Amino acid sequence: MATEQDLAFMAEALVLAEQGLYSAHPNPCVGAVLVKDGRVIGRGAHLQAGESHAEVLALEEAGAAARGATAYVTLEPCCHYGRTPPCADALIAAGITRVVIAMRDPNPLVAGRGVERLRAAGVAVEEGCLEAAAEALNPGFLRRMRHGRPWMRLKQAMSLDGRVALANGQSQWLTGEAARADVQQERARASAILVGIGTVLADNPRLAPRLETPLRRYPVKVIVDSHLRTPPDAALFGTPGAVWIFHRQDAPVAARAALCAAGAELLFCRSTVQGLDWQEVTSMLAERQINEVLVEAGPGVAASLFAAGLIDEWLLYVAPLLLGRDARPVLATGPYSDLAEVPRWSVIQSSRLGNDIKWTLRPQER
Ligand code: AOF
Numbered sequence: 523m524a525t526e527q528d529l530a531f532m533a534e535a536l537v538l539a540e541q542g543l544y545s546a547h548p549n550p551c552v553g554a555v556l557v558k559d560g561r562v563i564g565r566g567a568h569l570q571a572g573e574s575h576a577e578v579l580a581l582e583e584a585g586a587a588a589r590g591a592t593a594y595v596t597l598e599p600c601c602h603y604g605r606t607p608p609c610a611d612a613l614i615a616a617g618i619t620r621v622v623i624a625m626r627d628p629n630p631l632v633a634g635r636g637v638e639r640l641r642a643a644g645v646a647v648e649e650g651c652l653e654a655a656a657e658a659l660n661p662g663f664l665r666r667m668r669h670g671r672p673w674m675r676l677k678q679a680m681s682l683d684g685r686v687a688l689a690n691g692q693s694q695w696l697t698g699e700a701a702r703a704d705v706q707q708e709r710a711r712a713s714a715i716l717v718g719i720g721t722v723l724a725d726n727p728r729l730a731p732r733l734e735t736p737l738r739r740y741p742v743k744v745i746v747d748s749h750l751r752t753p754p755d756a757a758l759f760g761t762p763g764a765v766w767i768f769h770r771q772d773a774p775v776a777a778r779a780a781l782c783a784a785g786a787e788l789l790f791c792r793s794t795v796q797g798l799d800w801q802e803v804t805s806m807l808a809e810r811q812i813n814e815v816l817v818e819a820g821p822g823v824a825a826s827l828f829a830a831g832l833i834d835e836w837l838l839y840v841a842p843l844l845l846g847r848d849a850r851p852v853l854a855t856g857p858y859s860d861l862a863e864v865p866r867w868s869v870i871q872s873s874r875l876g877n878d879i880k881w882t883l884r885p886q887e888r
């Protein structure tokens with residue numbers, strides 16, 4: 523059983539783990555704290571793939587004092603040789619006698635074997651300490667490992683009457699500065715930002731986070747563009763981050779050459795009568811190690827993703843204004859004739875940003 527003290531040290535490890543939120547991709551955010559005689563003797567956070575894991579950094583800080591200490595780690599220590607050697611072995615070699623973990627690592631290369639290795643070496647292992655909080659840290663990594671697709675986060679800004687643009691298409695800007703600054707943070711933490719070709723043609727977006735300090739890593743810019751209509755001089759080619767374009771096999775050859783020359787990577791994808799096959803798009807993104815996708819698409823792409831059951835989270839910035847009855851609806855679904863059938867969402871978080879409200883919603887299970 524986890525003690526009060528265990529919970530407090532794990533909470534500290536979770537805060538450390540958050541340091542990797544913008545950079546750890548495609549690896550998970552992980553934090554580690556080493557404790558001896560009730561005192562913290564080492565701390566670590568995994569910041570970037572290829573760099574040391576959290577446990578190793580904490581062991582380095584503790585040095586010889588690690589012998590006999592307890593390690594608090596937000597994810598099961600690894601037991602495989604990846605870009606770095608196994609953490610379970612490092613903990614054993616350093617003489618750690620007890621390891622408290624928040625959750626197991628669903629990576630098939632680990633998946634319980636880290637815990638087994640520690641126990642086999644005589645280390646006491648406590649599991650499930652603040653597990654829900656650890657799960658919440660890495661929705662994308664966990665979704666990819668468990669389901670072979672990224673965590674899909676749809677972002678939209680809407681009016682009080684549930685509209686995203688005037689009938690003539692005008693939509694800039696519904697929300698105020700604080701909400702728009704928050705979107706930059708959401709972009710920065712994403713592994714990829716996804717838009718449809720309609721958005722590229724209408725808004726010519728740059729699709730890179732605009733932040734004061736440069737990032738260690740920039741999200742991949744993903745365009746879903748069946749017929750390769752993306753202009754090779756689109757603004758998104760001039761901003762940091764790779765460009766991937768999903769298209770149909772019969773897209774024009776001349777467009778392929780021009781877009782490759784502009785720096786895009788073209789990804790051929792199966793299509794259905796409705797357009798590109800979202801299941802395939804998302805599984806291809808996962809194969810390419812994309813954990814979290816911020817979908818900044820218009821209502822059309824949003825509705826088709828929703829119909830495919832592929833929206834894990836909905837970030838809704840609600841501006842207190844009315845766009846009128848002929849304006850474009852946020853997510854055209856239905857029609858429904860029974861309230862028992864309408865899709866319902868759970869409010870995960872609600873906050874005020876300037877004069878706007880941000881809702882974080884997740885679909886309710888049926
Ligand atoms: C840990 N501690 O801090 C992290 C872990 O290629 P590598 O060597 O960086 O290994 C990446 C995998 O290791 C990653 O997919 C996940 O399963 C695990 N991440 N494990 O013990 C850490 N970041």
Ligand code: ZN
Binds near residue numbers: 610
């Ligand atoms: Zn490790």
